[in-house]
Amino acid sequence: MEDFNHKTVFVLDHTQYFGISGDNTFQLEFVNSKGIESVVPVSKSLWTTSVETAAEYCRIVWDLFPTGKYIRFIVSDANAHIVNTWAPVTQNLTHVMNAMAMVGTPPPLPHSAEFTVIHGLRAAVEALAEQTEQQKEKRAKGVKVMNRARVICITSARDDSSMKSLEEIFYTVVTQQNFQTTQGASEFIKIDQCHLVVINLHPSGLDSMVTNRPLRDLNGTVKAEVHSVKARDFGNKLTHLILPHYDLASTTVTGIPMKEEQNASSSANYDVEIFHSRKSHSIICRNEQELPTSIKENAEYETVTLKWCTPRGVGAAELQPCLAQYRITPVDVTSRPSSCLINFLLNGRSVLLEMPRETGGKITSHMLSAHGGEIFIHTLHTSRSCLEDLPSVLESNSGKVTDYRINDFASIIHNFKLIPLKQYPDRLPDRNLMRLRAKFCKTTKYFPLTAGSTIVYNVRQFLEPMLTMIGKEEISDDEILKCQQIIYNLIAFEARQEPLTLPIGHHKLKGTKKDEQYRLLWAELIHILQIGPQSSNHKKLLTFIKNENVSEVSKDSKRLNTQVTNSPMSPPGSSDSTASKKKAQHSLLSSGNRSLYEIQVAADRALSRKRLDFAGRLCTPLGKIAKLYPNLKLDSVYTDQDAPQFSP
Structure with missing residues (x-):
């Protein structure tokens, strides 16, 4: 979906409903003159939640893409209010937040049919037909331009039927705008494809009748998806959506040593999550390496966990051969660990990031370093460098x-x-x-x-x-x-x-x-x-x-x-050894109802037949005792009765 990120339009619902509380309370601590702290619960309205989250979306995009990614804001109540244009001078958070401050919170007026988000959707479609500076330059050179764009509408609907009618109205407006563009002046451009993201925002304590719907094709021009989100989860949801919108990836740097704010003598390890281009991870192509990923807590997307390594300088002796480099931005820009990491890198230091190897041990895969006041993540060579000698064919x-x-x-x-x-x-x-x-x-x-x-x-x-x-x-x-x-x-x-x-x-x-x-x-x-x-x-x-x-x-x-096998020099019984073994196994298996003793005696007799008997027994008649050494001459002291005797 990154093809649609050249132009993005936020349509913010400014009707009376967005003036109510989002039931997302947080604590504020105040210290009075006597030094006693008092805790006051504060709750943001749906309007404040939508403006802050959309502004954070813009901050991430403009940090990573200083040029080429345009975002416009349109506020819709009884009319459509244009906050900024495609001009580069209005593409910054200062201009947007100043305009939002002038718009203010939704007025507490009774409900009226004139207050609707449809006015903002119509103005958004007209804005998509306008050309950006890059589109004008390409068309002036005769290059064909595909006008793909995205509209993110933050509103609140009653049920799925109301959401479906909103999608149909948007599709009708796009069709009418394309017809007018083909018949009108050349300063407008036809909308080739449009990605509509509708976010149904409702208070955290209430349930919504609107269900989530995945991305589907309404026709060949408009694709739409619906997300129903509670106010307390809206920040994580829009952060999750920005990753596929701009082909980004998340990396969590773990084990950052940092001194405690209240106790400078002790230190602890902290984690900082950063966003950058997904190519920084996918460019590592070796099969034996897999980046360690995990689902972030209270979020729906994966993050790659890399461990902090000993910082180094950025001198010529410390340069590392890298495959690519991409800008980074912290996810929580106001947190103390993120601020310390950013200041550390901007002071001319670089940080190596390690990942575990499947075969054991660790390998340095990425590096964080600043160039010209901007911080980049460098994807390092994890295999043989191009500066080394060519590998042997062996x-x-x-x-x-x-x-x-x-x-x-x-x-x-x-x-x-x-x-x-x-x-x-x-x-x-x-x-x-x-x-x-x-x-x-x-x-x-x-x-x-x-x-x-x-x-x-x-x-x-x-x-x-x-x-x-x-x-x-x-x-x-x-x-x-x-x-x-x-x-x-x-x-x-x-x-x-x-x-x-x-x-x-x-x-x-x-x-x-x-x-x-x-x-x-x-x-x-x-x-x-x-x-x-x-x-x-x-x-x-x-x-x-x-x-x-x-x-x-x-x-x-x-x-x-x-x-x-049958030669005279072969040992006796070797020719039919296999047959005799099979015959013995057959006799044991066909023993019938004989006892174990009878089977053992029969097996001993069968085995004894294969051996040559004692020569004395063979020469002695049956029933008589065979003499051992019959030809031996004995002294007079010994008699025949004293000689050893063996019974057959």
């Missing part, structure tokens, strides 16, 4: 990568080098460029960036010149024979279980089984042929790899594994 966001295929990438660039050609009538412009672009896209459809993410391009000594041949648009019959011979050689390597030569140190497949390496090699080679040129010989080579060679390799590898 550096990335996730760390240093040392296995980029730089030589292969340089070879592709060399192969696709362009030479300018003369333009001929029979040659379409950029025809060769489009052809080369299509070929380049096809060639780089599969291009692993690192050597650790590919196998084919790491074993070129086995695959060349086949890799070069399959990249051509056409393959001859002789080249097909060469490619088939290379495939046969690979099959022989796989049958002999020869390992592939992969880069040492950073390849993720280093140490993987040979069968897995060859499987990935064939899969990657098939993928390259599938996405590459699709000539008849390319398809023939792809079919040759799929249907004949890869299947034969898998059969040979299985046959070789079977022969090795």
Whole structure:
């Protein structure tokens, strides 16, 4: 909605209703001659609340945009009273507040139909058709000007139907004004688009029958929205609306050390909220950084919280490389912390602002500094500065990568080098460029960036010149024979279980089984042929790899594994270990109603059958005791009865 902020018109309701109290009381302290303080409650009228809040809206806009943003005031009662014009000399708060003082509070007269806000809306539409100084300059140069504007009407309506009729009247007036502009003199300009913001202001102690309505399009020219606000919340509401109106953002500077006003020996930390352009936050583009945001208390908008850092001077040695700078203005300009911060910066000091980093620690993201009597917020470089050396190609966001295929990438660039050609009538412009672009896209459809993410391009000594041949648009019959011979050689390597030569140190497949390496090699080679040129010989080579060679390799590898397993040098029971395990699991699962002891005994017996029994038991008849060391010659002291005996 920032396109509508070149011209803004405030229409203030000056009818009798706005002379009543807004039920928003505050305390005033008076000290009499005897030194006794007395507290008196004071309540502002709806008129005073609307004038003060609208003036604060203007202060923020004119602080941030000294030129180019025009605001006019129109007071409506029995007639429309023009407070200021589009002339730059009337675009200041001094002129506006002096005119408001002359208007005064609404008179306590009985209600009359002549007192209405419609007079102010009609005058506002006529003001929008007038040209500002910038619009006059552009039209004098022949530049087409889009007249977009905004009208903020502060009034009080009975219910939603009254508010709807007010919107319809405004739309009708805009249509009539555009018709008169097309038929009238050239000093007026047509209203292309208008944004109507109607604020229904009512006392804090009363409920309103008017409901909030979001922005909606009445037609192609007028957009309208309705806000129903109590008097005590009107300041926060208009402050919230100014952010999207002028594309502003809020920043809260926390942790500002400041001495206490009543006790100069002690200090405390305070917070100050400032407004500035939203681009100061959005220009930080690094992914790992997110500005800390929170909803402000008693408000509807978010504010970015940045911590005060040690102040520094503004000398040449302290200059920081920054991305952009924007004017700032405090939200509460009358508070003591805001006044101290502004005076501190105007005295030639600068303040660095810190934000937390996701990976831990803090980083300096912004700086507050004054230039020529105006205070700016500077968005600092949070990454590598343009004054530093260029980063290496090996550096990335996730760390240093040392296995980029730089030589292969340089070879592709060399192969696709362009030479300018003369333009001929029979040659379409950029025809060769489009052809080369299509070929380049096809060639780089599969291009692993690192050597650790590919196998084919790491074993070129086995695959060349086949890799070069399959990249051509056409393959001859002789080249097909060469490619088939290379495939046969690979099959022989796989049958002999020869390992592939992969880069040492950073390849993720280093140490993987040979069968897995060859499987990935064939899969990657098939993928390259599938996405590459699709000539008849390319398809023939792809079919040759799929249907004949890869299947034969898998059969040979299985046959070789079977022969090795059943060799005489294999340990006993290794060939049928898997089958015996499955059989034992099946016997345990099919145990029926046997007890746990019976199951354990059966499992021990099944396990004991796989081991060779003691030789003494095998040689001793059943029922007799086997002797240990039967051929050992014993002394006379020992007898056969003293020898150790084992029962079967």
